[in-house]
Amino acid sequence: MGRMKALVTGGAGFIGSNLVHALVERGDEVRVLDNFSTGNRANLERLDVEVVEGELRSYERVHAATRGVEVVYHLGALGSVPRSVQDPLTSNAVNVEGTLNVLLAARDEGVRRVVFSSSTSVYGTSPHLPTSESTPTDPISPYGVTKLAAERYCISFSRVYHSFEAVVLRYFNVPARRRASTTLRRRSESFSASPSRSASSRRGRETFATRGRTSPPRARSSATSRRSTWRPGSS
Numbered sequence: 001m002g003r004m005k006a007l008v009t010g011g012a013g014f015i016g017s018n019l020v021h022a023l024v025e026r027g028d029e030v031r032v033l034d035n036f037s038t039g040n041r042a043n044l045e046r047l048d049v050e051v052v053e054g055e056l057r058s059y060e061r062v063h064a065a066t067r068g069v070e071v072v073y074h075l076g077a078l079g080s081v082p083r084s085v086q087d088p089l090t091s092n093a094v095n096v097e098g099t100l101n102v103l104l105a106a107r108d109e110g111v112r113r114v115v116f117s118s119s120t121s122v123y124g125t126s127p128h129l130p131t132s133e134s135t136p137t138d139p140i141s142p143y144g145v146t147k148l149a150a151e152r153y154c155i156s157f158s159r160v161y162h163s164f165e166a167v168v169l170r171y172f173n174v175p176a177r178r179r180a181s182t183t184l185r186r187r188s189e190s191f192s193a194s195p196s197r198s199a200s201s202r203r204g205r206e207t208f209a210t211r212g213r214t215s216p217p218r219a220r221s222s223a224t225s226r227r228s229t230w231r232p233g234s235s
């Protein structure tokens with residue numbers, strides 16, 4: 001596989017910076033878009049990456065960061081449930097409108113694929129165990145609602161623009177022995193999402209996708225995409 005040009009939003013954060021390390025390690029050319037609100041520059045120290053300080057809520061900033069990339073890994077978000085209860089407007093602006101900006105910029109720049117980081121918060125307190133891709137979504141917190149709305153925008157874009165591929169990942173709680181910058185100094189301990197729910201469950205973490213297809217093995221995450229062509233009259 002050739003050197004891929006990737007944009008990682010939220011690349012200075014916990015999961016994003018681990019992803020950036022993995023992409024750089026496999027030879028990809030990586031750009032990070034982050035406003036460092038919860039992320040940390042130290043997470044990207046000594047890495048050969050282009051860092052764009054910017055705000056997901058600004059289409060212009062997101063568009064500029066998206067130029068020339070083939071894939072966008074969209075992890076930038078306000079991830080706190082309590083924060084979303086206290087200030088749902090801001091969580092919505094960053095998580096929903098920010099995702100829309102990413103999708104629009106990706107469409108405008110002809111990006112091949114957008115990989116969106118969702119959350120099992122979209123299930124609320126589902127009594128269905130084990131949770132599966134067909135488990136009904138019923139988010140409780142505003143955060144969960146923002147993630148579900150953003151998921152739906154991703155799926156909508158992949159339906160409306162048939163050359164556009166959106167991949168939605170729903171993370172369970174992602175632990176690491178050390179988080180953020182400390183984690184990265186000890187990279188052998190760093191996070192990796194698993195393609196296998198049973199395997200990941202054994203390690204106390206789970207990741208799965210909304211539907212079907214597994215992402216490239218090197219990404220070590222399960223993924224799916226929905227692609228269909230928009231037809232007049234369809235919703």
Ligand SMILES: NC(=O)c1ccc[n+]([C@@H]2O[C@H](COP(=O)([O-])OP(=O)(O)OC[C@H]3O[C@@H](n4cnc5c(N)ncnc54)[C@H](O)[C@@H]3O)[C@@H](O)[C@H]2O)c1
Pocket residue numbers: 009010011012013014015016033034035036037038039040054055056057074075076077078079094098117118119120170171172173174175
């Ligand atoms: N950590 C988990 O267990 C978990 C579980 C489910 C889903 N997720 C999702 O995974 C993604 C990454 O989570 P994380 O734990 O690494 O969070 P994190 O807070 O460490 O990383 C989020 C990054 O996004 C950046 N960011 C926030 N608002 C921004 C804005 N307005 N503009 C630009 N950048 C902005 C932050 O500075 C930070 O670097 C998020 O989308 C989160 O919702 C995480």
